[in-house]
Amino acid sequence: MTVVRHFYRGYAAGGVHSLWLPEQHQIWQRRGLHCKLAAPVVLAAAAGPALNITAAQPPLPPITAQSIDNRDILTPQQPLSQLGEDAGHSSKAYCQADNLSGLLRQFGTYQEGFDNGLQLDGLMAYYRRLGCSAEQLQDAVYSMMPPIASSSSARRAGVPGSIIGMRAQPDLELAPASGTQAGATAAPADFTFEAGAGRVVSGASNVQFSESPWQPPGGLGEQVQLAAWELLAAALAAAALAAYESRPRGWSRGDLLEVRQSNIAGRGVFARAPIATGTVLGAYPGRLRSAADMVAKCQEAPLTASYAFRTGDGRFLDPTDASGQPSPYPQPGWPWPLPMDVVLSYANEPPKGSPGTNTTVEDGPHPGDLLFVAANDIPPGAEVLIDYGMTYDRSGYDRTPPETGG
Numbered sequence: 001m002t003v004v005r006h007f008y009r010g011y012a013a014g015g016v017h018s019l020w021l022p023e024q025h026q027i028w029q030r031r032g033l034h035c036k037l038a039a040p041v042v043l044a045a046a047a048g049p050a051l052n053i054t055a056a057q058p059p060l061p062p063i064t065a066q067s068i069d070n071r072d073i074l075t076p077q078q079p080l081s082q083l084g085e086d087a088g089h090s091s092k093a094y095c096q097a098d099n100l101s102g103l104l105r106q107f108g109t110y111q112e113g114f115d116n117g118l119q120l121d122g123l124m125a126y127y128r129r130l131g132c133s134a135e136q137l138q139d140a141v142y143s144m145m146p147p148i149a150s151s152s153s154a155r156r157a158g159v160p161g162s163i164i165g166m167r168a169q170p171d172l173e174l175a176p177a178s179g180t181q182a183g184a185t186a187a188p189a190d191f192t193f194e195a196g197a198g199r200v201v202s203g204a205s206n207v208q209f210s211e212s213p214w215q216p217p218g219g220l221g222e223q224v225q226l227a228a229w230e231l232l233a234a235a236l237a238a239a240a241l242a243a244y245e246s247r248p249r250g251w252s253r254g255d256l257l258e259v260r261q262s263n264i265a266g267r268g269v270f271a272r273a274p275i276a277t278g279t280v281l282g283a284y285p286g287r288l289r290s291a292a293d294m295v296a297k298c299q300e301a302p303l304t305a306s307y308a309f310r311t312g313d314g315r316f317l318d319p320t321d322a323s324g325q326p327s328p329y330p331q332p333g334w335p336w337p338l339p340m341d342v343v344l345s346y347a348n349e350p351p352k353g354s355p356g357t358n359t360t361v362e363d364g365p366h367p368g369d370l371l372f373v374a375a376n377d378i379p380p381g382a383e384v385l386i387d388y389g390m391t392y393d394r395s396g397y398d399r400t401p402p403e404t405g406g
């Protein structure tokens with residue numbers, strides 16, 4: 001037996017009773033016979049309060065030339081109550097693709113084509129408010145608009161003049177399939193159509209259909225050209241990554257430190273303000289190099305060895321240019337537009353017999369970071385002194401300091 005999805009609610013003994021009634025009841029309702037005495041319900045009604053019966057299902061308002069001419073039915077803001085709509089149904093027969101596309105075709109006939117996006121938009125909203133889902137509307141339009149090619153293969157092929165893609169606007173998907181309250185309004189923008197070559201032919205608030213120009217598939221030359229561009233883009237990305245990886249690093253607290261002549265050797269780093277124990281004074285500057293690269297550079301520029309600092313992961317920070325002198329633009333390396341802060345590369349170590357260092361060098365959070373940290377309070381004017389380590393070559397300490405060049 002066919003049943004209709006009319007939902008009778010009887011509130012009895014604190015519960016809600018839902019009963020499926022035969023199709024005959026729908027017919028009675030269409031005739032205005034609101035069947036409050038349906039036999040199966042009487043028993044429940046006897047035990048509970050008065051039975052509530054949902055609104056009767058009206059026949060689908062026909063689309064006629066007159067109704068098409070009447071812009072009211074195409075106005076999304078029209079209250080459902082004015083349409084005699086029975087809210088709450090989402091699978092009405094007329095929402096099925098075949099029926100709905102037929103109804104839409106009627107509209108197209110009256111309108112001599114779907115060239116008026118606003119009207120179609122309104123019609124879509126109208127059927128949606130009658131309970132048709134977004135998918136049903138979409139299926140209906142697909143089956144109505146020849147030649148329709150909704151598959152991804154057709155989308156790729158770019159069938160000329162066809163509507164190759166269609167998607168519901170997000171608000172359509174999110175909005176309820178059928179308003180359950182009188183006065184519900186539909187979203188003004190229900191659909192967007194995409195034509196060949198990915199061209200969107202609808203506006204944000206209406207729908208238009210147009211043919212896209214035929215795009216012949218690219219030949220071999222075009223594909224080679226495309227591959228060349230992709231290779232170039234990949235090469236540029238790789239170069240940018242390499243430049244970033246080899247960028248000069250290092251920084252210092254300019255508010256606490258300055259470089260000036262040292263009584264120990266050449267230039268040194270001095271406190272220009274009181275420095276508290278534990279203060280991070282900066283990170284040693286330079287480009288990160290492997291041991292092999294470092295050996296190669298020191299052969300070209302021996303002075304580099306005076307400034308290169310071994311990092312915790314076995315590489316070296318090299319703050320010098322091609323001649324081995326500290327430089328804001330250490331070389332070799334990928335071009336880098338920003339100057340590097342070289343202040344800490346001038347830090348000396350304490351001479352023999354002096355009180356000792358006042359700053360430690362520690363590994364930072366990132367590989368290659370060497371942080372200078374005040375080991376005790378450093379008064380203004382005092383020189384920042386570190387320990388170069390056991391393996392540092394001090395054989396030249398009796399000779400002229402490096403910065404004077406001899």
Ligand SMILES: C[S@@+](CC[C@H](N)C(=O)[O-])C[C@H]1O[C@@H](n2cnc3c(N)ncnc32)[C@H](O)[C@@H]1O
Nearest residue numbers: 265266267306346347348349350351397402403
């Ligand atoms: C990292 S640089 C320090 C900056 C250097 N004073 C300058 O003017 O360029 C290291 C070099 O400084 C000199 N130096 C640093 N501490 C020294 C010390 N305690 N005694 C002698 N020379 C020192 C050595 O020539 C050493 O190779």
